[in-house]
Amino acid sequence: MNKVIKYGDNVDTDVIIPARYLNTTNKQELTSHAMEDIDPDFHKKITAGDIIVAGKNFGCGSSREHAPIVIKESGIALIIAESFARIFYRNSINIGLAIIESPEAAKEINEGDELSVDFENGLITNKSQNGKEYKVAPFPEFLQGIINGGGLVAVAASGELH
Amino acid sequence: MTLTQKILAAHAGKETVAVGELILANLDRVLANDITAPVAIEEFNRIADAKIFDPDKISLVMDHFAPNKDIKAAEQCKTCRDFAGEHSIPGFYDGGDMGVEHALLPEKGLVTAGDVVIGADSHTCTYGALGAFSTGVGSTDMAVGMATGKAWFKVPAAIKVELTGSLQPYISGKDVVLHLIGLIGVDGALYQSIEFTGEGVASLSISDRLCICNMAIEAGGKNGIFPVDEITLEYLKSTGAKEPKIYTADEDAVYARVIKINLSEIEPTVAFPHLPENAKTFKEIGEVKIDQAVIGSCTNGRLEDLVAAAEIFKGRRVAKGVRTIIIPATQKIYLEALKLGLLEIFINAGALVSAPTCGPCLGGHMGILAAGERAVATTNRNFVGRMGHVKSEVYLASPTVAAASAIAGKLFDPRLLPQLTAGAVEN
Numbered sequence: 001m002n003k004v005i006k007y008g009d010n011v012d013t014d015v016i017i018p019a020r021y022l023n024t025t026n027k028q029e030l031t032s033h034a035m036e037d038i039d040p041d042f043h044k045k046i047t048a049g050d051i052i053v054a055g056k057n058f059g060c061g062s063s064r065e066h067a068p069i070v071i072k073e074s075g076i077a078l079i080i081a082e083s084f085a086r087i088f089y090r091n092s093i094n095i096g097l098a099i100i101e102s103p104e105a106a107k108e109i110n111e112g113d114e115l116s117v118d119f120e121n122g123l124i125t126n127k128s129q130n131g132k133e134y135k136v137a138p139f140p141e142f143l144q145g146i147i148n149g150g151g152l153v154a155v156a157a158s159g160e161l162h
Numbered sequence: 163m164t165l166t167q168k169i170l171a172a173h174a175g176k177e178t179v180a181v182g183e184l185i186l187a188n189l190d191r192v193l194a195n196d197i198t199a200p201v202a203i204e205e206f207n208r209i210a211d212a213k214i215f216d217p218d219k220i221s222l223v224m225d226h227f228a229p230n231k232d233i234k235a236a237e238q239c240k241t242c243r244d245f246a247g248e249h250s251i252p253g254f255y256d257g258g259d260m261g262v263e264h265a266l267l268p269e270k271g272l273v274t275a276g277d278v279v280i281g282a283d284s285h286t287c288t289y290g291a292l293g294a295f296s297t298g299v300g301s302t303d304m305a306v307g308m309a310t311g312k313a314w315f316k317v318p319a320a321i322k323v324e325l326t327g328s329l330q331p332y333i334s335g336k337d338v339v340l341h342l343i344g345l346i347g348v349d350g351a352l353y354q355s356i357e358f359t360g361e362g363v364a365s366l367s368i369s370d371r372l373c374i375c376n377m378a379i380e381a382g383g384k385n386g387i388f389p390v391d392e393i394t395l396e397y398l399k400s401t402g403a404k405e406p407k408i409y410t411a412d413e414d415a416v417y418a419r420v421i422k423i424n425l426s427e428i429e430p431t432v433a434f435p436h437l438p439e440n441a442k443t444f445k446e447i448g449e450v451k452i453d454q455a456v457i458g459s460c461t462n463g464r465l466e467d468l469v470a471a472a473e474i475f476k477g478r479r480v481a482k483g484v485r486t487i488i489i490p491a492t493q494k495i496y497l498e499a500l501k502l503g504l505l506e507i508f509i510n511a512g513a514l515v516s517a518p519t520c521g522p523c524l525g526g527h528m529g530i531l532a533a534g535e536r537a538v539a540t541t542n543r544n545f546v547g548r549m550g551h552v553k554s555e556v557y558l559a560s561p562t563v564a565a566a567s568a569i570a571g572k573l574f575d576p577r578l579l580p581q582l583t584a585g586a587v588e589n
Contacts, residue, residue: 010348010437014545019524022197023227023234025204037547057349057382061543062524063284065201065300086353086384087284090314091300142184142314152314156306157209161186 002049002077006111009055011038013067013088016059022066027073034070048075051117053109055081059088065095072097078117080124082106093143094152100124105134164320164417165387166355168409169295173278181416183317189219190294191272192307193281195263195520196224196235198300199242202282205305215311217251221272221281223263224256226520231527261492261518264288264376264460268368269492274398275390276407280304280313285460285542287378290387291371293394293408297385318384320355321346322417325362327426332576334470335370336462336540336560338423339377340431344441345421351383354418357411358388362425368397369466376461377542380438430575432538433558436546444575450557454485454537455568456549457561458516459523462540463491465498467561472504474565474576475511481571486513487529493518513568525549531556538567 015038017030024030035042052071058081059067068091071079079092082103092099098119105124109115113128122136139147149155163171163178171179173187194202199222206212214220222242227235239256246254255266264285267273275293279286284298299313307313323342343350356378358371366374371388378386388394390408398406432447434440457463457471468490480486488508490496496518499505508515522529523541531537531550536557539549544556557573566576 012543012545014524014543014548018547019197019226019526023232023238025200025238037552057352060348060382061284061379061545063282063286063298063300064198065282065302068300069201083349083352085349085382087298087300087379090303094300094302094306140184146314152302152306153205153208156310157212161306161310161312 002047002051002114004051004053004109004111004113004115005045007038007052007054010057010060011054012061013059013064014061016067017064017070022064027069030066031070031073034074043074046075049077050075051115052076052079053106054079055106056083058084060085063087065091068092068095068097080105080109093146096147096151100136102134102136163412164355164415165357165389165409165411166295166320166385167317168411169276169278170315170317172409179317181317181319184314185317186312186314187278189280189307189311189313190277191219191221191279192304193221193223193263193267193279193283193286194301194304195226195283196228196239196242197226198282198304200238201301202304202308203241203245205302206308209309212309214249214251214308217249220251220308221253221267222246222251222255223266224260225262225518226524227526228256228260228519229517258493262460262463262520265463265491265495268292268372269401269494271401271403274403274406275394276409280307284379285376287383287385288372288376288460290375290378290385291368292398293388293390293406295385295387298379316353318353318355319418320357321351322420323356323358324360324420324422325358325425326360326422327362327424328365329425329428332562333428333430334560334562335366335373337428337431338425339374340433340438340441340558341428342423343377343381343433343438344431346381348380348437348439349382351378351381354383356381356383356386358386363388364391364393365425367466368393369464372464373461377438380542430560430563430577432563432573433544435544435555435557438542438544438558447573450573451536452484452538452567452572453535454487454529454531455564456487456522456529456537456539456541457564458489458491459520459541460491461542462561463489463495465495467540468495468499468504471561471565472507474562474569474579475513476507478511478569480512480568484568484571485529486568487516487522488513489516489519489521491518522549538564538573540564
């Protein structure tokens, strides 16, 4: 896992992917506008595998699934936030974008830090802050099943949704 | 159990549910619009041999970029239209049969008390006003909901909002919900239900309740919900909705938090940029000039909202330079406004009247702001760039505040309108 790009509280879906671009479902075209209204240099700053760290209520506002889609398609491997807006949270799980809720980690990790994340054991290690570790609560079994099954559509298609 | 928990338990086939429990619930209605349905359709088509679980329970409403604002929007609506045809979905709404989704579904009697509704639109929480559990989800949930008739939910805790008193003239549900969001913040109800109770409920119209539940999401809420009373039952009867199923919260229901609001003390309230929690009353509002006023949307585009605005506009003119756009939320509301003479009042006051659309609310079309411009709007969000340029500003308010502000050319308390001099009105 890689470098951190940091944002504040209440990053809303209107700045993640402005509604004016939602007249298409083309993922590449949508992704070219990711984070455009909060961070016009987003695509220049990141490389595949980078991690977004943010404050409270990340992804608030609209239910548009285009928001987690463009973040995932941009190459962001994980979002760590103090908290997530609930629709963004379920959309991320449903499409298989990794998210971690950790107020402590979200507060202490800085822009540019390098992290390593062990999902299996629920551990974030900040390589840029003397290996400081954060323990993360695992997802409930039901949600882990959706994630492991490749997202909600794949799970539903296999008839495993019950 | 809370009211929400009761409805969820019944739809999951369980006697009881506990906060945090993950359940699969049966759905009474699955909704999407022209922006979210195309993504859902792509996902639905990834499920081999997928069939719609019940075509009568699907609603596809073309409202966000409709009437089609450009070629791409037209293609998206066509995708939805073709899908509805292919799967024999009767509930496809477009053209002269359309309206803003959360005004349209209650009006057409497609939601009743006790229902569980998901919609690929965050303001699906509106129908809590009718005693239903309804919540916004993404397109993938919509796709799987269409295929299976089910959705997963984490059972929410609830905030209880006890209402007393009754609203003063010129004050409406919008002021109540902006006040509430100002109190608890944009994440104040995160992962939670907001359940309204108390003697004050009886003084609120269905229109007020729909507006209040509509903005539960702006406090991060999973849903907002009102108990079912005579007013609800009368409304449901008038829309021809199916037989309501009335659930009530247990006496010993546990709430995460209790908030008391005396409706009699609510004042005209405006949420300043760029968060709905930046609620201010006119005691705290200085001179804020505006370039545009928008009255409409799923929050405030109902007939009662237009009547309230028309009372303000009657015999007055909007200030020079203030583009005033009025959008009846459905065709039925438009027609009723026409019959009541409201459209004539708006046009004589110098306002534009548009066909139903979500248009300007999300910066889609029909009223986009340039850099540095300000709008007062009866919509629901004032995030950065929401109605246009990233350097524009949106001030959220009620229909009476928006109308009074359009006339004054600046944010204005509707209760003080008679004090505006004739000169100021005409300037």
